[in-house]
Amino acid sequence: MRLKKLLGLMIGMVFLLTHANILAAGGHGHNAPKKIGILLVAFGSSEASAQVSFENIDKKVKAAYPKIPVRWAYTSSIIREKLAKQGKDLDSPEVALAKMQDEKFTHVALQSLHTIGGAEYHDLRRTVSGFKTMGGFQNIILGYPMIATQKDMARAVDAILATIPQQRKKKEAVVLMGHGTHHPSNAFYAALMFQLQLQDPNVFVGTVEGYPEVGLIKDLMLKKKIKKAYLLPFMSVAGDHAKNDMAGDEEDSWKSIFTKAGIQCETVLKGTAEYDQFVDIWVDHLGGPLGHFK
Numbered sequence: 001m002r003l004k005k006l007l008g009l010m011i012g013m014v015f016l017l018t019h020a021n022i023l024a025a026g027g028h029g030h031n032a033p034k035k036i037g038i039l040l041v042a043f044g045s046s047e048a049s050a051q052v053s054f055e056n057i058d059k060k061v062k063a064a065y066p067k068i069p070v071r072w073a074y075t076s077s078i079i080r081e082k083l084a085k086q087g088k089d090l091d092s093p094e095v096a097l098a099k100m101q102d103e104k105f106t107h108v109a110l111q112s113l114h115t116i117g118g119a120e121y122h123d124l125r126r127t128v129s130g131f132k133t134m135g136g137f138q139n140i141i142l143g144y145p146m147i148a149t150q151k152d153m154a155r156a157v158d159a160i161l162a163t164i165p166q167q168r169k170k171k172e173a174v175v176l177m178g179h180g181t182h183h184p185s186n187a188f189y190a191a192l193m194f195q196l197q198l199q200d201p202n203v204f205v206g207t208v209e210g211y212p213e214v215g216l217i218k219d220l221m222l223k224k225k226i227k228k229a230y231l232l233p234f235m236s237v238a239g240d241h242a243k244n245d246m247a248g249d250e251e252d253s254w255k256s257i258f259t260k261a262g263i264q265c266e267t268v269l270k271g272t273a274e275y276d277q278f279v280d281i282w283v284d285h286l287g288g289p290l291g292h293f294k
């Protein structure tokens, strides 16, 4: 029993000594001068129309944190491949972080520019914990997507109500097209619709790839005898989904489906990241991780 204790103590001391050596040699980057960086991570878009959204976020983040270098990464490999063919090189979060490690950043605040904490966001969390385990940075923290907490939900409701077209009359509908996902976080869309409707009963939230589906939104509007609807993307950029699935002329676009049901449609091709009200939520979330680096 005593021998075991002694052995344990010795092992502990050896561990401490070797670890102290690493610290003294500046291993793990603990002695490196503090260098804080921001990595903004979006799904990405290959549409030129989406660039205004990204530029707006970039501008606002740099205005809020003028002294901190800002890098970008896209989570979608399909988008990155498309852009590469156009000669535009965008990094994945992994590559962007490896480069930041090479640039001797010690603290990295990643900001997810996703709308909800779906599959892409959770992939990002895994990447962050991987880099945490590797120990390349002293600290690395991921900020919440736009809607994570109930406070975010309330802010998103306010932002939506503040940015719907001014000419819209109360008896006319506003239909937001969210992306939707197979991820459990898809429930955020219906929750958002519920909270919007507490304030404005004719605002609807549907998704392209999840629930609520377009057919349900159509039925809900018909039940309320709605004659006109404004269609808006509830995605950071007005990219492919907004242009084609929402506002396109094909038979299965939301505009065509609603028009066929007797609801006149007006489409607005503007992503949420083009409005300050939404961008402010992301920028504020960045304060979470950065607040830990002081």
Ligand code: CO
Binding pocket: 179, 241
């Ligand atoms: Co999609």
